[in-house]
Amino acid sequence: xxxxxxxxxxxxxxxxxxxxxxxxxxxxxxxxxxxxxxxxxxxxxxxxxxxxxxxxxxxxxxxxxxxxxxxxxxxxxxxxxxxxxxxxxxxxxxxxxxxxxxxxxxxxxxxxxxxxxxxxxxxxxxxxxxxxxxxxxxxxxxxxxxxxxxxxxxxxxxxxxxxxxxxxxxxxxxxxxxxxxxxxxxxxxxxxxxxxxxxxxxxxx
Ligand code: NI
Numbered sequence: 001x002x003x004x005x006x007x008x009x010x011x012x013x014x015x016x017x018x019x020x021x022x023x024x025x026x027x028x029x030x031x032x033x034x035x036x037x038x039x040x041x042x043x044x045x046x047x048x049x050x051x052x053x054x055x056x057x058x059x060x061x062x063x064x065x066x067x068x069x070x071x072x073x074x075x076x077x078x079x080x081x082x083x084x085x086x087x088x089x090x091x092x093x094x095x096x097x098x099x100x101x102x103x104x105x106x107x108x109x110x111x112x113x114x115x116x117x118x119x120x121x122x123x124x125x126x127x128x129x130x131x132x133x134x135x136x137x138x139x140x141x142x143x144x145x146x147x148x149x150x151x152x153x154x155x156x157x158x159x160x161x162x163x164x165x166x167x168x169x170x171x172x173x174x175x176x177x178x179x180x181x182x183x184x185x186x187x188x189x190x191x192x193x194x195x196x197x198x199x200x201x202x203x204x205x
Contacts, residue, residue: 047183048176050150052128054111054137057124063138067107071204072178076153076171078114079126084173088190092175093131102205108134113155114169115144131204138180
């Protein structure tokens with residue numbers, strides 16, 4: 001009798017834990033899936049962005065505080081990316097050019113998701129081929145993981161036999177606009193038309 005009751009309690013507790021786990025894991029899974037593929041439908045102000053500490057091509061420490069007072073255009077990727085990142089950076093560069101002098105109020109950042117290969121020097125060399133004003137930032141694996149988490153960027157190292165390093169990085173391709181206080185304003189992707197980005201930014205600047 002006593003044993004039976006204990007068994008019932010264990011089973012009921014088990015079911016409750018299982019149900020709770022299912023409830024919690026579902027939204028998490030859905031969120032991961034939505035951030036992995038292009039535009040996000042619901043990005044709240046408080047949900048995207050936050051403090052970061054990274055390194056510029058000259059090896060200097062750079063934090064989010066350095067950009068307060070300017071808008072940030074933040075794009076994540078990596079220099080060995082075969083097509084998406086170059087497209088995104090090209091779009092960013094064209095938008096900056098079309099904005100003209102107004103672009104001075106924007107800090108365009110390219111943050112690597114492959115800190116192993118993307119040294120400060122590599123970032124500098126790569127980014128300057130797109131636009132002289134884009135700042136390439138890298139950091140330790142922990143620093144990159146932290147900034148990616150803050151910006152809700154999904155990335156994952158995956159095996160790639162075609163790459164000399166044996167891997168590539170799957171990642172979200174989102175360009176975030178953050179305001180002068182570092183708060184999220186808008187986002188684009190590498191596939192957003194340059195004109196659309198320019199007109200959105202012109203309204204802000
Ligand atoms: Ni890429």
